[in-house]
Amino acid sequence: MTIELQSPLDMHVHFRQDAMLRNVAPLTAKHFAGAVVMPNLVSPIDSLERLLWYTDQVKQATEGELFDPYMTLFFRDYTREELVAAKPQIIGIKLYPAGATTNSDRGVSQIHTMFGVLALMEELDIPLLVHGESNGFVMDREKEFQVVYREIASTFPKLRIVMEHITTAEAIGLLDEYSNLYATVTPHHLLLTLDDVVGGLMDPHLFCKPIAKRPEDRQALLTAALNAHPKLMHGSDSAPHPITSKECPGCAAGIFTAPIILSLLAELFEKHNALDKLQSFVSNNAVRIYRLSPPPKTVVLTKSPMVIPANYHGVVPMWAGKTLPWSIADFG
Amino acid sequence: MTIELQSPLDMHVHFRQDAMLRNVAPLTAKHFAGAVVMPNLVSPIDSLERLLWYTDQVKQATEGELFDPYMTLFFRDYTREELVAAKPQIIGIKLYPAGATTNSDRGVSQIHTMFGVLALMEELDIPLLVHGESNGFVMDREKEFQVVYREIASTFPKLRIVMEHITTAEAIGLLDEYSNLYATVTPHHLLLTLDDVVGGLMDPHLFCKPIAKRPEDRQALLTAALNAHPKLMHGSDSAPHPITSKECPGCAAGIFTAPIILSLLAELFEKHNALDKLQSFVSNNAVRIYRLSPPPKTVVLTKSPMVIPANYHGVVPMWAGKTLPWSIADFG
Numbered sequence: 262m263t264i265e266l267q268s269p270l271d272m273h274v275h276f277r278q279d280a281m282l283r284n285v286a287p288l289t290a291k292h293f294a295g296a297v298v299m300p301n302l303v304s305p306i307d308s309l310e311r312l313l314w315y316t317d318q319v320k321q322a323t324e325g326e327l328f329d330p331y332m333t334l335f336f337r338d339y340t341r342e343e344l345v346a347a348k349p350q351i352i353g354i355k356l357y358p359a360g361a362t363t364n365s366d367r368g369v370s371q372i373h374t375m376f377g378v379l380a381l382m383e384e385l386d387i388p389l390l391v392h393g394e395s396n397g398f399v400m401d402r403e404k405e406f407q408v409v410y411r412e413i414a415s416t417f418p419k420l421r422i423v424m425e426h427i428t429t430a431e432a433i434g435l436l437d438e439y440s441n442l443y444a445t446v447t448p449h450h451l452l453l454t455l456d457d458v459v460g461g462l463m464d465p466h467l468f469c470k471p472i473a474k475r476p477e478d479r480q481a482l483l484t485a486a487l488n489a490h491p492k493l494m495h496g497s498d499s500a501p502h503p504i505t506s507k508e509c510p511g512c513a514a515g516i517f518t519a520p521i522i523l524s525l526l527a528e529l530f531e532k533h534n535a536l537d538k539l540q541s542f543v544s545n546n547a548v549r550i551y552r553l554s555p556p557p558k559t560v561v562l563t564k565s566p567m568v569i570p571a572n573y574h575g576v577v578p579m580w581a582g583k584t585l586p587w588s589i590a591d592f593g
Numbered sequence: 594m595t596i597e598l599q600s601p602l603d604m605h606v607h608f609r610q611d612a613m614l615r616n617v618a619p620l621t622a623k624h625f626a627g628a629v630v631m632p633n634l635v636s637p638i639d640s641l642e643r644l645l646w647y648t649d650q651v652k653q654a655t656e657g658e659l660f661d662p663y664m665t666l667f668f669r670d671y672t673r674e675e676l677v678a679a680k681p682q683i684i685g686i687k688l689y690p691a692g693a694t695t696n697s698d699r700g701v702s703q704i705h706t707m708f709g710v711l712a713l714m715e716e717l718d719i720p721l722l723v724h725g726e727s728n729g730f731v732m733d734r735e736k737e738f739q740v741v742y743r744e745i746a747s748t749f750p751k752l753r754i755v756m757e758h759i760t761t762a763e764a765i766g767l768l769d770e771y772s773n774l775y776a777t778v779t780p781h782h783l784l785l786t787l788d789d790v791v792g793g794l795m796d797p798h799l800f801c802k803p804i805a806k807r808p809e810d811r812q813a814l815l816t817a818a819l820n821a822h823p824k825l826m827h828g829s830d831s832a833p834h835p836i837t838s839k840e841c842p843g844c845a846a847g848i849f850t851a852p853i854i855l856s857l858l859a860e861l862f863e864k865h866n867a868l869d870k871l872q873s874f875v876s877n878n879a880v881r882i883y884r885l886s887p888p889p890k891t892v893v894l895t896k897s898p899m900v901i902p903a904n905y906h907g908v909v910p911m912w913a914g915k916t917l918p919w920s921i922a923d924f925g
Contacts, residue, residue, distance in 0.1 A: 398808055399792040400732070459791065459804055460731040463844035468795045476730055508840055510909070512795035577842070 262564040264527055264536060264587065268294035268555040269543040271522065272331075273390075273425055273445045273496025275299045275515070276319060283322045284574040285501045288520040290323035292589055294544075294558040297331045297390070297496065300355055305335035309347050316350065327556045333390060336375070344381050352551060353388035353423065358395065358406070372409050379413065383420035388551065389413070390423045393432075394471055400455075403429045403471050414439035421550070426450065426498045428471045430481035436492045443550050445496025448525045449473070449516045449579060451483050465507045466577050469500065470514040487533050489541035494550060497522050501576040517578045521569055525579075527562050527587035561590040594896040596859055596868060596919065600626035600887040601875040603854065604663075605722075605757055605777045605828025607631045607847070608651060615654045616906040617833045620852040622658035624921055626876075626890040629663045629722070629828065632687055637667035641678050648682065659888045665722060668707070676713050684883060685720035685755065690727065690738070704741050711745065715752035720883065721745070722755045725764075726803055732787075735761045735803050746771035753882070758782065758830045760803045762813035768824045775882050777828025780857045781805070781848050781911060783815050797839045798909050801832065802846040819865050821873035826882060829854050833908040849910045853901055857911075859894050859919035893922040 274296045276286045289296050298319055300306035306315050312334060319330045331352035339347075339354075356375070382389055391413075395405035414422055424432055424444040435442055453473040458464060467473070485493050499522065500515025507513060518525065523543070530539045547553060567588040571581050606628045608618045621628050630651055632638035638647050644666060651662045663684035671679075671686075688707070714721055723745075727737035746754055756764055756776040767774055785805040790796060799805070817825050831854065832847025839845060850857065855875070862871045879885060899920040903913050 398786065399788050400807070454730065456731050459800060463795070463797055463800045463846070464842060465795055465797070465844070466842055468791060472791055475732070508842060510796060510798055510840060510913075512797070514795070581842075 263590070264539070264562040266523065266540060266543060266560045266562070268548075268558050269523060269560050270294060270495065270547045270553070270555060271296040271497045271499070271519075272423075272494045272547050272551075273297050273299065273447070273498050274519065275301070275498070275500040276322070277501060278302050278315070278318065281501055281503075281576075282318060285499075285517075285519055285576065286319060286322035287326065288573065289499070290326035290328035292520070292523055292560060294327065294555040294560075295329035295331055295553065297333060297352055300333045300335040301357065306333070307335040307337050309343065309350070312347060312350055327558045329555055331551075331553075336378070336389075338375075339378055339381070341381050341385075344378075344385055344387060348385055348387055351387070353390045353421075354382060355390045355392070355425075357392045358409075372412065376416070379417050379420060383417040386419075386421075388421040388423060390425055392426075393424050399472055400474065403427065403474075404431050407431060407435060410435055410442060411439070414442050417441075423494075423550075426471060426496060427482065428474045429478045433481045433485050433490070433493075436485075436490065443492045443494065445494045445498075446482050446486055447496060447498045447516075448518055448522055448529070449498075451479065451486055451529060452525065454479050465512040466579060466581065467516060468507075468512055468514055469498065469516045483529075483533075486542055487530065487535040487538060489538035489546065491541075491546060492550070493542070494547040495522075495526070495543045503575050504572060504577050507577060517573070517576050519578075520573060521567075521578055521580070521585065523560065523562055523589060524567060524585040524587045528585055531587075562587045563590045595922070596871070596894040598855065598872060598875060598892045598894070600880075600890050601855060601892050602626060602827065602879045602885070602887060603628040603829045603831070603851075604755075604826045604879050604883075605629050605631065605779070605830050606851065607633070607830070607832040608654070609833060610634050610647070610650065613833055613835075613908075614650060617831075617849075617851055617908065618651060618654035619658065620905065621831070622655035622660035624852070624855055624892060626659060626887040627661035627663055627885065629665060629684055632665045632667040633689065638665070639667040639669050641675065641682070644679060644682055659890045661887055663883075663885075668710070668721075670707075671710055671713070673713050673717075676710075676717055676719060680717055680719055683719070685722045685753075686714060687722040687724070687757075689724045690741075704744065708748070711749050711752060715749040718751075718753075720753040720755060722757055724758075725756050731804055732806065735759065735806075736763050739763060739767060742767055742774060743771070746774050749773070755826075755882075758803060758828060759814065760806045761810045765813045765817050765822070765825075768817075768822065775824045775826065777826045777830075778814050778818055779828060779830045779848075780850055780854055780861070781830075783811065783818055783861060784857065786811050797844040798911060798913065799848060800839075800844055800846055801830065801848045815861075815865075818874055819862065819867040819870060821870035821878065823873075823878060824882070825874070826879040827854075827858070827875045835907050836904060836909050839909060849905070849908050851910075852905060853899075853910055853912070853917065855892065855894060855921060856899060856917040856919045860917055863919075894919045895922045
C-alpha cells in the first residue's frame with residue numbers, strides 16, 4: 262500500500278544557519294518540492310544583501326535535491342526601491358509582533374506604524390506572513406491578535422495575508438470572514454493540545470509558540486485540514502533546537518518535525534478517512550494561493566513502520582522513539 | 594527591620610523518603626513549627642504500620658528542631674477499626690483522584706464508592722484532604738472537580754474538607770458556599786500564572802500540578818490570601834525532585850520552595866501592604882481550622898537580601914539565583 266504525493270510543500274519552516282542549516286535543510290529538501298524559509302535568524306534577514314547570502318546558503322545545503330526554497334524577508338520599514346528589488350527573490354515578508362517568538366525581538370510592536378510598508382506590499386502584490394500573537398496571557402495571544410488581522414485585512418483588501426501556524430478555532434473562523442486572509446497550520450497543532458505539553462509529565466520537545474491550545478481548538482483545526490479547507494495550507498513550523506536548549510531550565514520554543522511530517526500526516530489523514538484530501542492540504546492549496554510552480558516531484562509513502570529516531574544530529578524530533586505506520590520510500 | 598512570625602505552619606508538604614527526606618525535611622523543620630506531611634510515597638502510606646514507620650522516619654530527619662509533623666494517610670477503603678486506631682496519629686486523610694498527580698496511581702476514581710469511609714471519617718471527625726482535579730483538560734481540571742466537592746460537602750456536612758493547593762477563582766468561590774470546605778494555597782500559585790511556565794521560555798522548575806492558571810485566577814487567590822481569608826491556609830506543596838527528573842524529556846510535576854517560602858511570602862505581603870495578615874495566613878487560620886497546638890516557635894525574618902541557591906542537595910528551588918529581600922534570621 263502506498264500514498265503518492267505530487268510536489269508536497271512545507272509553507273513554513275525554520276532552517277537556522279551554519280551547521281544547523283546544513284543538518285536540517287536536507288531533511289526537508291528530501292521530502293518536499295519546496296518550502297517557505299523563515300527569516301528570523303539571530304540577525305534577521307532584512308536586506309537584499311542578507312537575503313541573497315541566505316538564499317545561497319540554503320541552496321548549498323539542499324544541493325542535489327529537487328527543491329525550491331521560497332525565501333522571506335523579516336518585516337521592517339522597507340522603501341519601495343527595496344521591495345521592488347527584493348520581490349523576485351521572495352515569496353513574502355514575515356511579520357513578528359515584538360517579543361512573541363524565537364529571535365523576534367526586533368519585530369514590530371505597533372501595527373499602525375507599518376501601514377506605509379503594507380500599502381506598498383499590497384500595491385506590489387507581496388504577501389504578508391504573520392506570527393499572530395499578542396503579548397498577553399499565553400492561551401489568549403492568538404485570540405487577542407485577531408483585532409490586528411481584522412484591521413490589516415480590511416485596510417488592505419488586496420494584500421494577501423497568511424496567518425501562520427494557527428492554533429485556535431477562532432482563527433479558522435477568520436478565514437471565512439476575509440477573502441484576503443489565508444493560513445498555515447502545523448501537523449503538531451493537528452495532533453497536540455496543552456495536555457500533551459504539561460498535562461502529564463512536562464515535555465519540552467512538544468513545547469512551541471504558539472503553544473498548543475484546547476481540545477476544541479485542535480478539533481477545529483483538524484476538521485479544516487481534513488476537509489482541505491481551500492485557504493488552509495500545510496506549514497510545519499519545524500523549528501530545530503539543540504537538545505541542550507530544550508532539556509534545560511529555559512527551554513526554547515520549537516518542535517522539530519521536518520523528517521517525519523509526511524508520515525505524521527499520512528497516519529492522521531488515513532485515520533480520519535481523508536487521504537483523498539492530503540494532496541490539496543500539502544500542496545495544491547499553497548500552489549493556488551501563492552501561484553507557485555514547484556518542481557515536479559513525486560513523493561511516495563509506503564505502509565511500513567518507521568521508528569522515529571532519538572535525534573537527528575543532536576536535535577530531538579517530536580515523538581522520538583514512537584513508531585509511525587507510514588514511511589517515505591526512496592525515490593529518484 | 595524584622596518580621597516576627599509565631600509558629601508558622603506549612604499545611605501541605607512533600608518530604609519523600611530516604612535520602613531526599615533527610616535532605617529536605619530539615620529545611621521545613623527549621624522554618625516552621627509544624628507541617629502536614631503528604632502520604633504519596635511510591636508505595637503510599639496507607640496502613641497504621643506504614644504510618645508509624647514514616648512518622649518515625651520524619652521525626653528522625655527533623656530531630657533537634659522544634660517541629661511537629663502532622664501525618665496523613667493515603668485514602669483507601671479503611672475499616673472503622675483502622676480509622677479509630679489511626680486517628681491519634683494523623684491530622685487527616687489525603688484523597689487523590691486516580692492518576693492526577695505524582696505517585697497517585699492508586700488514588701480512587703469513583704467518588705460514590707468512597708461514601709462509606711467518608712461517613713466514618715465524618716463520624717470520627719477526621720478531616721479529608723483532597724487533590725481536587727478531574728482527568729480532563731489541564732486548565733479545566735480543578736473547575737471540573739467542583740461537582741465532587743459540592744457533593745461531598747453537602748452529603749457530609751460535618752466532615753471538614755480541605756481543598757488542597759487551590760489554583761482558581763472558582764475554588765475561592767466555593768469556600769463561601771459550604772461551611773465545611775476549607776483550602777490551602779501555595780506561595781507559588783500566588784506568584785505564578787501559566788505564562789511563567791510556558792509563556793516565555795519553558796521552565797520545568799515552575800511546572801507543578803495543579804498547573805498555574807490564568808492571571809484572574811492568581812488575582813483571586815492573592816486577594817483571599819492577602820486578606821487572610823479565614824478558611825484559607827498556607828500549604829506550600831513544596832515538592833522536591835532531583836534535577837535529573839526535572840530537566841529532561843518527561844519532567845516531573847512539583848515546585849520546590851521549602852527553604853524560601855517565608856521569604857517569598859514576606860516580600861509578597863509587604864508589597865501589597867498586608868504584612869499584618871501574614872500571621873493569620875501562615876499559622877492562625879490553620880490552628881483554628883485544625884484545632885492545633887503547635888510548638889511555640891518564633892521565626893524572625895530580617896530585611897537582608899538572600900540569593901536563592903542554585904540547588905539544595907541536587908534539588909533546584911523555585912527562582913534559583915534570584916535575590917529576595919527578606920531572609921530568615923538565626924533563632925534559638
